[in-house]
Amino acid sequence: MASPVDTFRQSITYAVLTGRDAYGKPTLGPQVTARARVQPSRRLIRDANGHEHLSAHVVYTDAPLTLQHRVWLPGEDMANFNRARCPVAVDESVDGSGVVRFRKVWF
Template sequence: MPSMVRATFVQSFTYRPFVSVDHRGVKTYGEPVPALCRYQPSTRLIRDARGQEVVEEAVLFTEAAVTDKDLVWPTGTAAPEDPEDTTGSREPLAVHTRYRLFSQVVDHYEVHL
């Protein structure tokens, strides 16, 4: 059964999954992954993954399993070819998993930027 909000995914974004962090604190990310989404501009005060109050600028609704440690290039920007270049990317402030009604099956993810 398809996602309840899948029909609204008319935009795209790119993310690079978090892989590891070395002893110096340098993060390593995987290859860029394109995904469909619905991009919704938003100016709202939320709590980030660390519990701090921050202002979000947008929400991405997607079926891609993005985490708060991944790098995200929002709609309209593409991940550069150079793996060291993070220009235009952001780590999500928070990611919420939404489930289908009356089940424990993941419907979509809300990625707060």
């Protein structure tokens, strides 16, 4: 049986938000590229605080993404921080051994 990871034919770039400088500009860790599957998805979801958001994309990836990461979807300018997307929710898919197989990240 094929693994969901076999369907990750696109690439995303992500970096963790490490803080802000004296002027309030965000500082990021190093950018990392990972395999993913990006799907447009209009869906109303709730974040960890219970707030509702209309998602525009869902990304399936095995990258260790959290809510603290910023993500550039395929074809976006990675030099432009304003093009980075902030995850609204991250769902982990765990196999029978308790190992995280992939993440479903909502934007």
